[in-house]
Amino acid sequence: MTDVPYEEWRARAAGLVPHTGLHIDGEFTGTASVPVVSPRDGKTIARIASAGPSEVDAAVAAARRAFDTGPWPRLAPAERKAALLRWADLIERDRSTIALLISLEMGKPISESYGIELRAVINCVRWYAEAADKQLDESPRTSSSSLALVTREPVGVVAAVVPWNFPLTMAAWKIAPALASGCTAILKPAEESPLSALHLAALAAEAGLPPGVFNVVNGPGEVAGRALGEHPSVDVLAFTGSTEVGRHFLRYAADSNLKRVWLELGGKSPNIILPDAPDLDAAAATAAWGIFFNAGEMCTAPSRLLVHRSIASRVVDRVVARAESLRTGDPLDPSTEMGPLVSLAHHARVMSHIQAAKSDGAHLRTGAAADGRYIAPTVFDQVKPEMRIAREEIFGPVLAVLEFDDVDEAIALANDTEYGLAAAVWTSDLSTAHRVSRSLRAGTVWVNCYEEGDMSVPFGGVKQSGHGRDKSLHALDKYTDLKTTWIEL
Ligand code: NAP
Ligand code: MG
Numbered sequence: 001m002t003d004v005p006y007e008e009w010r011a012r013a014a015g016l017v018p019h020t021g022l023h024i025d026g027e028f029t030g031t032a033s034v035p036v037v038s039p040r041d042g043k044t045i046a047r048i049a050s051a052g053p054s055e056v057d058a059a060v061a062a063a064r065r066a067f068d069t070g071p072w073p074r075l076a077p078a079e080r081k082a083a084l085l086r087w088a089d090l091i092e093r094d095r096s097t098i099a100l101l102i103s104l105e106m107g108k109p110i111s112e113s114y115g116i117e118l119r120a121v122i123n124c125v126r127w128y129a130e131a132a133d134k135q136l137d138e139s140p141r142t143s144s145s146s147l148a149l150v151t152r153e154p155v156g157v158v159a160a161v162v163p164w165n166f167p168l169t170m171a172a173w174k175i176a177p178a179l180a181s182g183c184t185a186i187l188k189p190a191e192e193s194p195l196s197a198l199h200l201a202a203l204a205a206e207a208g209l210p211p212g213v214f215n216v217v218n219g220p221g222e223v224a225g226r227a228l229g230e231h232p233s234v235d236v237l238a239f240t241g242s243t244e245v246g247r248h249f250l251r252y253a254a255d256s257n258l259k260r261v262w263l264e265l266g267g268k269s270p271n272i273i274l275p276d277a278p279d280l281d282a283a284a285a286t287a288a289w290g291i292f293f294n295a296g297e298m299c300t301a302p303s304r305l306l307v308h309r310s311i312a313s314r315v316v317d318r319v320v321a322r323a324e325s326l327r328t329g330d331p332l333d334p335s336t337e338m339g340p341l342v343s344l345a346h347h348a349r350v351m352s353h354i355q356a357a358k359s360d361g362a363h364l365r366t367g368a369a370a371d372g373r374y375i376a377p378t379v380f381d382q383v384k385p386e387m388r389i390a391r392e393e394i395f396g397p398v399l400a401v402l403e404f405d406d407v408d409e410a411i412a413l414a415n416d417t418e419y420g421l422a423a424a425v426w427t428s429d430l431s432t433a434h435r436v437s438r439s440l441r442a443g444t445v446w447v448n449c450y451e452e453g454d455m456s457v458p459f460g461g462v463k464q465s466g467h468g469r470d471k472s473l474h475a476l477d478k479y480t481d482l483k484t485t486w487i488e489l
Helices: 006-015 053-068 077-093 095-106 110-132 167-180 194-206 221-230 243-255 280-296 309-325 344-360 407-415 430-439 473-479
Strands: 022-024 027-029 034-037 044-048 146-154 157-161 184-188 214-216 236-240 260-264 270-273 304-308 363-366 378-381 398-404 422-426 444-447 480-488
Touching: 006 095, 022 053, 022 194, 027 194, 044 194, 053 157, 053 184, 053 214, 053 221, 077 095, 077 110, 077 167, 077 194, 095 110, 095 167, 095 194, 110 167, 110 473, 157 167, 157 221, 167 184, 167 194, 167 236, 167 473, 184 194, 184 221, 194 214, 221 243, 236 243, 236 473, 243 260, 270 280, 270 407, 280 309, 280 398, 304 309, 304 407, 309 363, 309 378, 309 398, 344 398, 398 407, 407 430, 422 430, 430 444, 473 480
Parallel strands: 157 184, 157 236, 184 214, 236 260, 270 304, 270 422, 304 398, 378 398, 422 444
Antiparallel strands: 022 027, 022 214, 034 044, 146 480, 363 378
């Protein structure tokens, strides 16, 4: 992961000079005024410019010009590929700096910012760069007197509005396929995590992406996010975030230009452990890792552990032991396994969910202690399906354990949610694995694992977890339109 010692990360943090302007039309602009507070210690790490409607207008106009008359959509795909590969190389060059910005702004342990998030971002940009010149158009066989061409055209100006939990991965999953397709883009990062996004913009300019192709507008969601959602010159809005804000974007589109809205939303993912799991200890260890990874600030977090009654105490004891041994601490310490929650406001939200679980009668096995900006890894068992802890997304290190007596009951419990992002089942039986995974309503089902993936496989949800897919060649569908050209011969 990272060989850089703790003191060195702290020294680098002290010497950091982040970009602080809005990135519009290839340049940083605006007056830096809004503080960015680190969840590490509550200190201000930088002041940044904040976009209001007129700055959003300027960014959209720049992206519009770059699309309508600029070189980017007209380049040969191989030339776009080359530019995106240069960008990826620069991200790799600055990998430590960007990882540090992420750990400082949103509190992810440095070993994960560097080892997991930056690896994912670099990989994603390279993957779509390589895909750019490998797409084929179609020529259906119609009749001997006609020629039909079905070509993929870039949709135009894409706006991406993303959350803070994996700030650059969520951005790259949208921006990389959009740019590879020949679109131009505007990114609105979350208020908590603007600095890493601004560094990405500086590197895009350095890589030679033409002005206006990639713009970044920081600013409050209700202002900058909304202005993008309502903007008549934005063709596609790609959103990752909460189900509640996803609803706003559908309304913004309906009330403006009917732009296409792609939604990656929340989850309350079930993780089903059956008595014939190939390795119960591994299943328990993965259940614990899954819910406490990134302090539980994961849309795919396996926040409902559904465990067969006959093995429940063994599995839950193991999860609790792992919870109690996790190293919580400064995100800049490479040995830290869990950092602080992203903000005091989010900390308070998670604590209110813990309070609700207690008052609904769930049994606290471990955790729930709030220490400043941290929350100890928390496990509740004896959870009933109607309790709030079994239904509401918490987005923190809080696990709900529910027990069941047979597979059909497990499937019914698993599907008893408005969400459908991810699910898992642990079993050694091939038929059970297939039967259960077919029955689970989720965009991804993992069998005997959790959070596994690859750029080649699509990611996204069903039900109120959203629609459309990030990653894989299917993501290109979101940023291209099919055009039919019919020629009478
Ligand atoms: P959020 O509150 O929905 O915010 C997401 C983005 O939307 C931020 O950039 C935010 O800006 C902006 N926004 C907020 N209110 C808005 C409004 N009224 N109009 C327009 N934009 C608005 O979510 P979050 O707290 O950042 O992230 C946590 C949520 O993201 C969870 O529900 C989680 O499940 C979901 N998530 C989903 C996935 C997935 O792939 N399915 C991945 C990660 C996270 P500000 O920051 O400026 O408020
Ligand atoms: Mg927010």
